[in-house]
Amino acid sequence: MLKEYSFEKTAIQTFADNVPLALRTEDMQVFYGSNHAMHDASLSFPKNQITALIGASGSGKSTYLRSLNRMNDGIATVTGKIWYHDVDINEPDVNIYEIRRHIGMVFQRPNPFSKSIRENIIYALRAEGIKDKQVLAERVERSLRGAALWDEVKDNLDKSALALSGGQQQRLCIARSIAMEPDVLLLDEPCSALDPISTVKVEETLAELRKKYTIIIVTHNMQQAARISSQCAFFHLGHVMEYTPTATMFSNPQIPVTQDYISGSFG
Amino acid sequence: MNAKQKDFLATITINVIVAAVVGILFFLLAYILISGLPHVSWSFLTGTTDSFSGAGGIGVQLFNSFYLLVLTMLISIPISLGAGIYLAEYAKDNWRTHLIRSAIEVLSSLPSVVVGLFGFLLFVVKFKIGFSVISGAIALTFFNLPLLTRNIEESLSAVPRNQREAGLSLGMSKWKTEIGIILPVALPGIVTGVVLSAGRVFGEAAALIYTAGQSAPVTNFADWNPMDAASPLNPLRPAETLAVHIWKVNTEGLANNAAQLSAAASAVLIIAVLLFNLGARVLGNYLYRRVTASK
Numbered sequence: 253m254l255k256e257y258s259f260e261k262t263a264i265q266t267f268a269d270n271v272p273l274a275l276r277t278e279d280m281q282v283f284y285g286s287n288h289a290m291h292d293a294s295l296s297f298p299k300n301q302i303t304a305l306i307g308a309s310g311s312g313k314s315t316y317l318r319s320l321n322r323m324n325d326g327i328a329t330v331t332g333k334i335w336y337h338d339v340d341i342n343e344p345d346v347n348i349y350e351i352r353r354h355i356g357m358v359f360q361r362p363n364p365f366s367k368s369i370r371e372n373i374i375y376a377l378r379a380e381g382i383k384d385k386q387v388l389a390e391r392v393e394r395s396l397r398g399a400a401l402w403d404e405v406k407d408n409l410d411k412s413a414l415a416l417s418g419g420q421q422q423r424l425c426i427a428r429s430i431a432m433e434p435d436v437l438l439l440d441e442p443c444s445a446l447d448p449i450s451t452v453k454v455e456e457t458l459a460e461l462r463k464k465y466t467i468i469i470v471t472h473n474m475q476q477a478a479r480i481s482s483q484c485a486f487f488h489l490g491h492v493m494e495y496t497p498t499a500t501m502f503s504n505p506q507i508p509v510t511q512d513y514i515s516g517s518f519g
Numbered sequence: 520m521n522a523k524q525k526d527f528l529a530t531i532t533i534n535v536i537v538a539a540v541v542g543i544l545f546f547l548l549a550y551i552l553i554s555g556l557p558h559v560s561w562s563f564l565t566g567t568t569d570s571f572s573g574a575g576g577i578g579v580q581l582f583n584s585f586y587l588l589v590l591t592m593l594i595s596i597p598i599s600l601g602a603g604i605y606l607a608e609y610a611k612d613n614w615r616t617h618l619i620r621s622a623i624e625v626l627s628s629l630p631s632v633v634v635g636l637f638g639f640l641l642f643v644v645k646f647k648i649g650f651s652v653i654s655g656a657i658a659l660t661f662f663n664l665p666l667l668t669r670n671i672e673e674s675l676s677a678v679p680r681n682q683r684e685a686g687l688s689l690g691m692s693k694w695k696t697e698i699g700i701i702l703p704v705a706l707p708g709i710v711t712g713v714v715l716s717a718g719r720v721f722g723e724a725a726a727l728i729y730t731a732g733q734s735a736p737v738t739n740f741a742d743w744n745p746m747d748a749a750s751p752l753n754p755l756r757p758a759e760t761l762a763v764h765i766w767k768v769n770t771e772g773l774a775n776n777a778a779q780l781s782a783a784a785s786a787v788l789i790i791a792v793l794l795f796n797l798g799a800r801v802l803g804n805y806l807y808r809r810v811t812a813s814k
Contacts, residue, residue: 323684349690356689376689376690376691428685
């Protein structure tokens with residue numbers, strides 16, 4: 253039996269006015285039909301930092317993440333405000349395709365297109381109207397270097413992306429996202445289908461990418477959250493319970509539910 | 520009886536049933552080919568038919584079959600592609616979609632002779648097009664649409680969801696994702712379905728008797744202007760196909776060698792359909808490798 257925890261007692265940090273924010277949600281609620289999957293999520297994400305979203309399965313962290321770049325459109329109803337550069341991107345008349353170019357996403361299972369490595373990266377760029385071969389080639393190299401994949405694939409750019417290993421495919425998906433030159437990168441358990449060595453590579457890549465992008469990552473792996481993130485949000489049954497600097501969360505959790513989750517005596 | 524004996528018995532039974540099915544098929548194929556092939560010659564394949572007795576070659580009918588097939592596909596592929604994409608990607612799960620699905624199912628179970636009579640009454644009589652290639656092609660389209668639509672829908676639905684998410688997450692529109700990402704992956708399955716349905720269309724007779732007609736007027740194969748009455752490409756001329764020819768020679772053929780003629784024509788028809796099936800496999804596999812692995 254899952255212990256009952258009060259949803260009243262939460263510990264959510266806010267940031268001083270001089271901390272630049274990349275993204276901020278205000279009272280975000282998510283409904284799947286009549287199922288209220290996310291309650292009052294108000295979180296701020298500082299620029300050029302890695303924020304980890306942790307919690308058990310079904311706690312709503314992926315739901316929250318997918319709402320940030322409107323990937324839940326047509327699947328769930330999302331209310332509340334999502335502030336990005338002083339624009340509420342949860343408004344119905346916002347251009348969602350434009351939003352997704354600024355807020356990229358990498359999924360749980362690597363999902364490269366059934367195309368060559370090069371095509372995987374330039375397909376969306378061409379769809380956006382970039383035709384110049386030199387510009388495209390430069391983007392391919394830059395994004396593959398950014399995802400720490402360039403040295404492994406530079407001689408095989410025309411090979412099928414499906415011939416890559418799982419870890420390489422996932423880094424290709426990261427490269428494909430950063431080729432769009434987004435501001436924010438959302439990652440939904442990007443390492444859960446990968447072996448430990450590939451996981452280390454992806455984590456190193458993220459640490460490097462943090463310099464240019466704001467990263468929000470959902471993870472099941474608490475060690476991973478502890479290793480790479482600057483702050484951590486803990487989700488429980490559709491509520492954000494605690495949002496504190498990662499060091500604080502893992503050494504001195506503020507509320508009972510987080511203490512139990514971190515120590516493994518949850519439920 | 521213990522589990523091992525039961526298992527043994529079941530295995531034997533299944534093997535016997537499979538052997539019976541394969542045996543019947545091979546017997547049929549062998550019978551048709553052995554009785555027909557000795558009478559197939561170059562002059563039979565290219566010659567013209569005597570319109571009174573039905574004797575002579577099947578050149579025109581063979582051409583008609585292919586021409587009708589091409590026209591039918593030209594009409595039915597775009598329509599079923601649109602319908603398949605709609606059903607797989609855009610249709611919501613509501614009563615309207617269920618209605619469309621049942622309509623397609625009903626259409627696919629219509630007896631082909633009913634489709635033929637419908638085509639006869641509507642195109643041949645009402646629209647006064649007469650027995651013609653185009654009437655036949657439209658009737659065959661009715662016959663072909665439900666299967667093709669189903670095939671395209673299933674091929675598209677078989678593409679993993681995460682491919683769509685990948686496209687959308689890069690800021691591509693749904694349509695662009697559909698055409699650029701999903702359709703190429705589904706293409707091998709779609710092509711296989713198209714070629715297999717081509718085999719069915721090629722062998723169809725009942726729907727054509729009343730629409731494309733039962734006569735194969737001598738055409739001038741030097742005249743490729745579709746507007747000319749004697750041109751083989753003229754879509755408004757009557758066009759007896761190979762399958763209809765077989766039926767006709769068997770029921771009202773007056774030639775002395777009618778049995779041999781129909782056997783030979785049947786062998787040609789069977790070989791063509793086998794080639795379609797083989798082609799579907801080869802082309803499907805080739806495209807699959809092309810799309811998934813690298814060039």
